[in-house]
Amino acid sequence: MQELGRLEDLPESYRAALTAQNLVPLWPSLRAVLPPGKPARRTQPICWSYAELRPLLMQAGELTPIEKAERRVLVLANPGHGLEKMQASSSIYLGMQLLLPGEWAPAHRHTPNAVRMIVEGEGAYTTVDGQKCLMNRGDLILTPTGFWHEHGHDGEEPVVWLDVLDLPLVYYLETSYITEGKAQLVTHEASERAYLRGGVVPSPVFARTNSPCPMMRYPWAEVRAALQALADSQPKIDAVQVAYVNPETGADCQNILGFSALMLRPGETLTLPARSPAMVMHQIEGCSEVVIGDHRFVLAEADTCCAPGYLPVTLKNRSADQPAYAFLADESPLHKKLGIYEVRN
Numbered sequence: 001m002q003e004l005g006r007l008e009d010l011p012e013s014y015r016a017a018l019t020a021q022n023l024v025p026l027w028p029s030l031r032a033v034l035p036p037g038k039p040a041r042r043t044q045p046i047c048w049s050y051a052e053l054r055p056l057l058m059q060a061g062e063l064t065p066i067e068k069a070e071r072r073v074l075v076l077a078n079p080g081h082g083l084e085k086m087q088a089s090s091s092i093y094l095g096m097q098l099l100l101p102g103e104w105a106p107a108h109r110h111t112p113n114a115v116r117m118i119v120e121g122e123g124a125y126t127t128v129d130g131q132k133c134l135m136n137r138g139d140l141i142l143t144p145t146g147f148w149h150e151h152g153h154d155g156e157e158p159v160v161w162l163d164v165l166d167l168p169l170v171y172y173l174e175t176s177y178i179t180e181g182k183a184q185l186v187t188h189e190a191s192e193r194a195y196l197r198g199g200v201v202p203s204p205v206f207a208r209t210n211s212p213c214p215m216m217r218y219p220w221a222e223v224r225a226a227l228q229a230l231a232d233s234q235p236k237i238d239a240v241q242v243a244y245v246n247p248e249t250g251a252d253c254q255n256i257l258g259f260s261a262l263m264l265r266p267g268e269t270l271t272l273p274a275r276s277p278a279m280v281m282h283q284i285e286g287c288s289e290v291v292i293g294d295h296r297f298v299l300a301e302a303d304t305c306c307a308p309g310y311l312p313v314t315l316k317n318r319s320a321d322q323p324a325y326a327f328l329a330d331e332s333p334l335h336k337k338l339g340i341y342e343v344r345n
């Protein structure tokens with residue numbers, strides 16, 4: 001590839017004249033913004049151990065009352081982006097949130113989309129758009145852009161969940177903002193019951209909501225059972241994976257980030273091909289080994305890791321007799337909508 005002229009090759013006076021008119025020559029930076037064959041990425045392969053972060057999260061519970069935090073969160077920040085950017089990848093934000101018994105995290109709504117994957121504890125709930133969603137381990141709860149949401153806790157023990165938002169992208173687009181609100185009235189029962197049987201959905205004539213989010217809560221017991229049924233009924237399948245979708249349309253359940261659950265069968269090794277979107281993996285049950293490029297992590301229960309795009313990811317269940325279960329989040333809906341989605345075999 002042809003070597004291009006450098007900034008230093010230009011006379012000082014010419015550079016100063018350009019700067020004075022807010023002009024920049026492209027050629028000294030062209031190779032940096034368009035590197036050959038593969039993009040430059042800040043996102044580094046990285047892993048956060050739950051056992052190591054948990055004491056610091058509990059300490060936050062002692063140091064900072066909920067009223068002084070609104071959301072008591074430790075952000076899982078990728079050092080490749082700089083910790084202050086609070087990014088796991090270019091478009092994914094991750095945080096571990098703690099709510100203690102009796103606490104309340106007030107109602108608001110904002111432009112970024114959020115989901116919550118419940119990590120530990122019982123008795124907390126999120127009210128989303130008037131629906132009270134119970135938070136149990138492994139459940140996925142959606143909070144799409146513009147939906148009111150608040151968290152409460154009637155139980156006895158700390159509750160922790162993983163927040164996954166498209167905040168870095170929405171912030172980059174200069175469209176990120178919040179509106180504060182009053183405590184919501186619970187107006188209807190959680191919607192998921194109407195959608196929990198595969199193959200049938202409420203009739204389009206009488207019962208379809210056409211909401212961007214007809215189902216707010218995906219109970220882990222149901223998702224786990226779906227994975228087990230898939231593994232049992234299709235033993236030759238390449239990967240035992242289910243996608244979290246909008247049950248009325250079958251489309252990704254959110255516009256920007258995509259979510260799925262994966263079972264690694266006992267002893268299974270699975271290689272995901274290199275794809276353009278970055279990916280996050282959170283271990284729900286069991287223990288997996290994850291190889292991303294030349295990094296290798298062992299994910300115990302509740303550990304979370306991040307893989308940049310354009311690298312194959314190999315997952316291995318460390319148990320020979322128990323399945324392992326993981327939650328995956330990635331940027332594929334965004335890449336597909338933008339036409340930049342790529343799989344490299």
Ligand code: 1HN
Nearest residue numbers: 071073095110149163165167
């Ligand atoms: C947010 O609204 C929540 O509602 C959690 O629990 C984390 C991170 C950035 C922006 C908004 C929540 C968030 C957030």
